[in-house]
Amino acid sequence: MVSGTLMKFVKPCWKPSVEGENSGDVSGRVDGLLWYKNSGHHVNGEFSMAIIQANNLLEDHSQLESGSMSSLESGPNGTFVGIYDGHGGPEAALFVNDHLFNNIRTIHAAEFTLENQGMSADVINKAFLATEEEFISLVRRQWRTKPEIASVGACCLVGVICSGLLYIANAGDSRVVLGRQEKAVKEIKAVQLSIEHNASLESVREELRSLHPDDPQIVVLKHKVWRVKGLIQVSRSIGDAYLKNVEFNREPLLPKFRLPEPFYRPILKAEPTISVQKLFPEDQFxxxxxxxxxxxxxxxxxxxIVQSCPHNGVAKKLVKAALCEAAKKREMRYSDLKKIERGVRRHFHDDITVIVLFLDSHLISRSSWHGPLLSVRGGGGIFANT
Structure with missing residues (x-):
C-alpha cells in the first residue's frame, strides 16, 4: 500500500476567493466556493478532484456548519482515497481526514511495504473503529466546554487499491461507482460498488428495526423524510456521539438533540460495510x-460524463453537471445559481465532493512503483491562511 513517508501534505482548508481567482497548481485551485485539482498521477493511473461548499459560516465566521473534504494518498504499493462528508459541524470530517488514513496504515503496526502487504478488510474495519474511538475521546474531553461537538459526525467512504485488489469501505451515504467497459455492446456501464446507510432505503430501516426490536420509534417519517429517531438520515457514521453513548444524552447538550428516553445500546454504528474485489482490465475508472x-x-x-470528457478537469465537470441539474429543478440558470451566496446556496444543493480515479491495468499489475509519493487533501471546514 502506501509507505510511511509522504511527500507533501496540502492543508484541508482554503480561503474564500473572488470569482476567478486561483491559487497555485500544486495544491489545487480555488474559484469562489469551488476547490479543485484538475489532474494528477497516482500509482495506478490518473486522478481528478473537486469540492463545492454550500453551507453557511458559523457565527464566528471561522467554520462551516458542516465540512466536506477528501484525501488521496499514493505510494509504492497502492492508492488510498477518502471522502468525508460532515454534518452538524466540520470537526468530525476534519478529524477523520487527519486520522483515518494513518490508522489504516499503521493498525497493529502494519506498515504497507513490499515485504509486508498487510492490507485486509479487517485492518480497514479496525481503523474505522479506532478513529471512532479517538473522536469519541475528543468529544468526552471537550464535553463541558463544547458540548455541541457530541452532535457532530461524518459519513466516510474509503477506497484502497493494493496488490490488484480494490477495497471499498463505507459508513454513511456517500457512493462509489465503477465505470466498466462492456465489450459486447461497446459501452461503459455504471456499477455501484458501495452499500449506503440512509433511512430512505427500506433495507436500512429493516436493519434498524431488527437491531432495536423494542423501539417502535427507531425510524420516523418526518416531513416526508425517513430519519433515525426523527433526527438524522444516516444510520452509520463516525462521530454523532449523542446517538451512540447515553452519557451525552443530557445537558449541556441542546434539547433539540436530546432523546426524551434513555437508550441502552448505540443507535448508530461506526462499522463500515466493506467489499473486496479484483480489478480487471475492463475496469476503466x-x-x-x-x-x-x-x-x-x-x-x-x-x-x-467521465467517459465522454478529457481526464483533465473531469471532477469539476461532474460538479458543474450536478449544479446545472440543481438549477434546472428550481427553474433557474446555472449562471444565476453561481451568484447565490454561501448559506443560501445550501437550499439549492448540498456540499459536493468528487474524486475520479482512472485505472491503468498495466500499472495495477505491477508489483511496485518508483514514482514520487503523493498526498493531496482537498476541501475542509476551516478557512485559515495558507
Missing amino acids: LIFASDGLWEHLSNQEAVD
Whole structure:
C-alpha cells in the first residue's frame, strides 16, 4: 500500500476567493466556493478532484456548519482515497481526514511495504473503529466546554487499491461507482460498488428495526423524510456521539438533540460495510462522491460524463453537471445559481465532493512503483491562511 513517508501534505482548508481567482497548481485551485485539482498521477493511473461548499459560516465566521473534504494518498504499493462528508459541524470530517488514513496504515503496526502487504478488510474495519474511538475521546474531553461537538459526525467512504485488489469501505451515504467497459455492446456501464446507510432505503430501516426490536420509534417519517429517531438520515457514521453513548444524552447538550428516553445500546454504528474485489482490465475508472452529487446525477449519467470528457478537469465537470441539474429543478440558470451566496446556496444543493480515479491495468499489475509519493487533501471546514 502506501509507505510511511509522504511527500507533501496540502492543508484541508482554503480561503474564500473572488470569482476567478486561483491559487497555485500544486495544491489545487480555488474559484469562489469551488476547490479543485484538475489532474494528477497516482500509482495506478490518473486522478481528478473537486469540492463545492454550500453551507453557511458559523457565527464566528471561522467554520462551516458542516465540512466536506477528501484525501488521496499514493505510494509504492497502492492508492488510498477518502471522502468525508460532515454534518452538524466540520470537526468530525476534519478529524477523520487527519486520522483515518494513518490508522489504516499503521493498525497493529502494519506498515504497507513490499515485504509486508498487510492490507485486509479487517485492518480497514479496525481503523474505522479506532478513529471512532479517538473522536469519541475528543468529544468526552471537550464535553463541558463544547458540548455541541457530541452532535457532530461524518459519513466516510474509503477506497484502497493494493496488490490488484480494490477495497471499498463505507459508513454513511456517500457512493462509489465503477465505470466498466462492456465489450459486447461497446459501452461503459455504471456499477455501484458501495452499500449506503440512509433511512430512505427500506433495507436500512429493516436493519434498524431488527437491531432495536423494542423501539417502535427507531425510524420516523418526518416531513416526508425517513430519519433515525426523527433526527438524522444516516444510520452509520463516525462521530454523532449523542446517538451512540447515553452519557451525552443530557445537558449541556441542546434539547433539540436530546432523546426524551434513555437508550441502552448505540443507535448508530461506526462499522463500515466493506467489499473486496479484483480489478480487471475492463475496469476503466472509479467515481467517489458524497451524496450531494448523487442527488442530481444517476450512476450512469455520471459515468457517461467521465467517459465522454478529457481526464483533465473531469471532477469539476461532474460538479458543474450536478449544479446545472440543481438549477434546472428550481427553474433557474446555472449562471444565476453561481451568484447565490454561501448559506443560501445550501437550499439549492448540498456540499459536493468528487474524486475520479482512472485505472491503468498495466500499472495495477505491477508489483511496485518508483514514482514520487503523493498526498493531496482537498476541501475542509476551516478557512485559515495558507
